[in-house]
Amino acid sequence: MRIAYLGDLVGTPGRQALTQQIPHLRETHGADLVIANSENVANGSGITPEQYKKLRAAGVDGLTLGDHAFRKQQIRATLNEADRMIRPINLPPQAWGRGAMILPGGGERPDVYVAVVLGRLFMNTLQGSDPFVALDRWLKTVPDDAVVLVELHAEATSEKCALGWFLNGRVAAAVGSHTHVPTADARVLPAPGSELSLYRHDGPTRPGTAYVTDLGMTGARDSVLGRRVDRVVHHMSTGLPAAFDVAEGRPEVHGVLIDIDDATRRATAVERVCLSADASRPPFTQG
Numbered sequence: 001m002r003i004a005y006l007g008d009l010v011g012t013p014g015r016q017a018l019t020q021q022i023p024h025l026r027e028t029h030g031a032d033l034v035i036a037n038s039e040n041v042a043n044g045s046g047i048t049p050e051q052y053k054k055l056r057a058a059g060v061d062g063l064t065l066g067d068h069a070f071r072k073q074q075i076r077a078t079l080n081e082a083d084r085m086i087r088p089i090n091l092p093p094q095a096w097g098r099g100a101m102i103l104p105g106g107g108e109r110p111d112v113y114v115a116v117v118l119g120r121l122f123m124n125t126l127q128g129s130d131p132f133v134a135l136d137r138w139l140k141t142v143p144d145d146a147v148v149l150v151e152l153h154a155e156a157t158s159e160k161c162a163l164g165w166f167l168n169g170r171v172a173a174a175v176g177s178h179t180h181v182p183t184a185d186a187r188v189l190p191a192p193g194s195e196l197s198l199y200r201h202d203g204p205t206r207p208g209t210a211y212v213t214d215l216g217m218t219g220a221r222d223s224v225l226g227r228r229v230d231r232v233v234h235h236m237s238t239g240l241p242a243a244f245d246v247a248e249g250r251p252e253v254h255g256v257l258i259d260i261d262d263a264t265r266r267a268t269a270v271e272r273v274c275l276s277a278d279a280s281r282p283p284f285t286q287g
Contacts, residue, residue: 001109001262004031004273005149005175006255007182008066010040010219010226011246015051016284017277018218019058021253024275026059029257033103033112036218036255037151037177038085039065044226044246046071049078052085062086062103064116066153066178067126070096088118088153090134091126100138105147109262112147117163119154119178131159132166139170144204147265149258152176157183160213168192169205172267173258175212180225182216182254186270208266215255216274222249251277251284 004025009015018036025031038060041051045068052075055063062084069079069087079087079097089099100115115138118128128134135150142148148171152160160176167174169192176183191207217226224232227244235242253275259268277284 001032001105001147001260002030003033003035003112003149003173003258003260004029004255005151005173005215005258006034006036006253007215007217008037008040008177008180008219008226010180010217011044013246013248013251014217014219014226015041015055017251017253018055018060019283020277020281021275022059025273029273031257032106032109033061034059035062035064035103035114035149036060037066037153037215038063039068040219040226042072044244047075048072049074052078052082056084062101062114064114064151064153064177066116067118067123069126086114086116088126088128089115089138090117090128090131092129110145110147110265112149113142114149114151116151116153119152119156119159119163121154121156121159123155131163135163135167145265147172147260149173149175153178155179157213164189164209164211164213168209168211169207171209172260172265173210173270175210175256176214179214180217181214182272182274183213184272186210186212186256186272188267188270206264206266208261208264208268210256210258210267210270212256212270212272218253218255219251220247220249221252223247248279251279253277
């Protein structure tokens, strides 16, 4: 099984870039499932029910959200009803939606369990509980033979790295999101040993956990984290307010491709993927 896990979609350019490149991901790169963080689709912050429908119709199998999950009030009913979109798992029980989902593997392939956890360091928009405790609790409910993916939605690189090692040997992949800048550390972590497992947990430990600190961003490359360069530079260089409008220049799709062994339910390989979209072709030319 090969899974494409893509970084934060920013605005309409991000959604359109992914929509255009999904056939390429499936046909050329052999992706069986496509998962994408979609919390920045609505003009850079949040997601609407219509955008959720468009992404699902385009072929996105699962959508994840982070600290901007609840920015659009109208998403409440969709979050509570949809089985292909999740918000962070370590939020209070009163929060809308769910923190984990199961994506059908199809045919003889195993189902894929996906969860998103919210970091705590420097995360000022939305506060979550202890991500380590939340993941421990959730993993106890997941079958031992499941394919498990965890998205680490956090600001601090150190926190994502620590969570990755915490999950080493327990899940098929732990991938970071939120900071919009792709990192160069995609790899399958070494088999967990005594020196790499200083914590105790229940359940089996098997080698084969793919990891990357940040998936990057799906949106305009000529931008500051997906926002217009002139607006952000003006604000940061003068201290004066500016509207951080979504940028449009050179849209790209960023993320990773994860190869999963159907027998062991663990990763055998992970590689960065970067696809350049063509803004002169649909769906860009269709509005």
